[in-house]
Amino acid sequence: MIQVENLKKSFKQSENSIDILKNLNLEVKKGQKVGILGQSGSGKSTFLSLMSGLDTPDTGEIRINGVNTTKLSEKEWTQFRAKNISIVFQQYHLVGHLTAVENVMLPLEILGHSSKDAHEKAIALLGEVGLKDRSHHLPNQLSGGESQRVAIARALITTPNLLLADEPSGNLDQETGMKVMNLFFDITSKFNTTTLLVTHNEQLASRCDVVYKLSQGRFEKL
Numbered sequence: 693m694i695q696v697e698n699l700k701k702s703f704k705q706s707e708n709s710i711d712i713l714k715n716l717n718l719e720v721k722k723g724q725k726v727g728i729l730g731q732s733g734s735g736k737s738t739f740l741s742l743m744s745g746l747d748t749p750d751t752g753e754i755r756i757n758g759v760n761t762t763k764l765s766e767k768e769w770t771q772f773r774a775k776n777i778s779i780v781f782q783q784y785h786l787v788g789h790l791t792a793v794e795n796v797m798l799p800l801e802i803l804g805h806s807s808k809d810a811h812e813k814a815i816a817l818l819g820e821v822g823l824k825d826r827s828h829h830l831p832n833q834l835s836g837g838e839s840q841r842v843a844i845a846r847a848l849i850t851t852p853n854l855l856l857a858d859e860p861s862g863n864l865d866q867e868t869g870m871k872v873m874n875l876f877f878d879i880t881s882k883f884n885t886t887t888l889l890v891t892h893n894e895q896l897a898s899r900c901d902v903v904y905k906l907s908q909g910r911f912e913k914l
């Protein structure tokens with residue numbers, strides 16, 4: 693499903709160039725959940741940006757479902773991402789003037805589904821995350837945990853081939869974070885969603901099928 697080979701990424705800072713990812717290799721099977729740990733600044737979010745095509749590697753290859761994404765143009769990436777990849781961030785990034793159900797519908801509408809179809813699926817998914825009765829709330833009328841559940845529903849409505857999650861419970865109190873992540877694992881297991889989960893929480897990472905620590909620009913299997 694995913695093959696990453698010899699991935700390298702450095703950032704130029706005035707005269708200097710800092711190597712963040714030095715030689716990353718990774719193989720992920722369909723439906724597998726991969727936990728990624730690593731110190732702050734080790735390059736976890738950078739790695740997810742490369743996987744989602746929001747940034748480009750210096751060298752190396754990323755294959756997702758057989759497609760060498762490092763060869764895609766920006767336009768091709770936009771289409772490929774819409775069809776295949778969803779992202780959940782620590783900040784929920786909901787669209788402020790859209791209700792919960794409209795936020796969840798959005799990715800399907802972008803893919804050209806009818807409003808009726810998108811609405812039906814969005815309501816069903818909001819039910820799955822326990823928010824049917826919050827469908828018409830705006831983001832500023834939702835709690836943090838509720839917002840993140842909407843973001844998870846929005847991420848999964850397209851049944852993506854790959855789900856990227858960057859500290860999805862990082863903004864939530866421990867108890868709410870735990871509940872949201874229980875739901876996250878329930879739904880991704882039910883949908884058999886291939887998932888890369890970046891977290892600082894070792895206990896959370898250990899719920900994944902395999903755990904890597906990003907250190908010195910490389911993955912170390914734990």
Ligand SMILES: Nc1ncnc2c1ncn2[C@@H]1O[C@H](COP(=O)(O)OP(=O)(O)OP(=O)(O)O)[C@@H](O)[C@H]1O
Nearest residue numbers: 703704705712730731732733734735736737738739
């Ligand atoms: N656009 C950029 N220009 C220069 N340096 C950058 C850029 N983006 C990231 N970096 C640097 O790359 C390093 C890795 O950043 P990254 O955000 O990937 O870390 P992280 O592992 O996600 O950390 P955290 O756990 O704090 O979120 C950091 O030292 C950061 O300063």
Ligand SMILES: [Mg+2]
Nearest residue numbers: 736737738858
């Ligand atoms: Mg980060």
